[in-house]
Amino acid sequence: MEQAETLEDFYERKFEWIPDSLRKDIGHFNVFQLDPYVGKNAKPVPYRRRDYHKITFLRGNGRVHYADKIVEVQKQALVFSNPLIPYKWENTQEVQGGMFCIFNQHFFQNYTNLNQYSVFQPTGIHIFELTDNQADFVVSIFQKMLQEINSEYIYKYDVLKTQVMELLHFAMKSQTSTQLDKVKVNSSQRISALFLELLERQFPIEEIQQAIPYRSASEYAEQLNIHVNHLNRAVKEVTDKTTSQWISERILQEAKNLLRHTSWTIAQIADSLGFQEPTHFNNFFKKYSAQTPSRFRSA
Incomplete structure (x- = not known):
């Protein structure tokens, strides 16, 4: 496909x-x-x-x-x-x-x-x-x-x-919906849907003291009560993206929202997104957007 x-x-x-x-x-x-x-x-x-x-x-x-x-x-x-x-x-x-x-x-x-x-x-x-x-x-x-x-x-x-x-x-x-569309959903589709729902539930970040609880594929797998390898295989099979890609893309999207729409410091944004050090956040942001958080905010 x-x-x-x-x-x-x-x-x-x-x-x-x-x-x-x-x-x-x-x-x-x-x-x-x-x-x-x-x-x-x-x-x-x-x-x-x-x-x-x-x-x-x-x-x-x-x-x-x-x-x-x-x-x-x-x-x-x-x-x-x-x-x-x-x-x-x-x-x-x-x-x-x-x-x-x-x-x-x-x-x-x-x-x-x-x-x-x-x-x-x-x-x-x-x-x-x-x-x-x-x-x-x-x-x-x-x-x-x-x-x-x-x-x-x-x-x-x-x-x-x-x-x-x-x-x-x-x-x-609607009471006249067709019943022909009852898709046989396999376990990979169920797991992927549950993962994406759990991922989206972490956002948006609305207060400085708020922080996302899950940052890694293993943390999501633990919440879904499955092995991380099982989660990774299912998400890749269904979406053509890795679990880490989904997590990174969603964190990057939220980072851009916070940089654009809040006056929080970069350190505060980094902390709310689960980065232990602002430098780790800077490196992450630059890796996935080809610019620093400061440059993005001032653009």
Whole structure:
């Protein structure tokens, strides 16, 4: 299987350009009409993981390969994709149209943890067949998203978050969801989901005296009551990243948030992120961002 597609890969594949927000390493959200990418203009979507979340509404017949299941969409459906489960679309020429939005976990920083919702969990239902009335409701939300993202309203991304959550809760409350999408979740997927949930639970850091309790793969393995080698194998198998990569990337993301949005000293930030010495934090930050914390803060 190919490596997980990043947001950068998505934009290069679809548009041959990358938004500035991705280059600035901030939360990202966007919404699109599906119509230009169906019918004779449809392009094959390879079976692979994506390292971002996606919510898709589509009209028409289609086939979704989702983990180890194949789900037939008869008329119209709402589909939730997440970084843990690979998927691909088939028969895209029979899809008549639709809309989709993409976003990363960072977009919901300090708002909610997406991993807690069943539509983004390996064991949850991800594909929802819709009635005509339900489809009209979903379309209205996507249309609001399109209108909002093109507005000049300074808080439009707050509004977009609430609209994503409206779709999410609509799906979870839906009584007509298909049962074909009950994915056989293997132990590696369960372990990876539990690890990522535990990792995300350590954040955000909101007070100086607060400190993350777990810094190493072995500490997470101990909390999950499994051997560290078992954890490492499972996470690598499911996500194509090592446990240490996930931990380091999440700590780096939080470090950038604290440097950018607080007046804490670098020593205080280092301590809250579990570094025994500020020099260890400086070395870590420079290794993964190619600049010192001081330079990042002053940029």
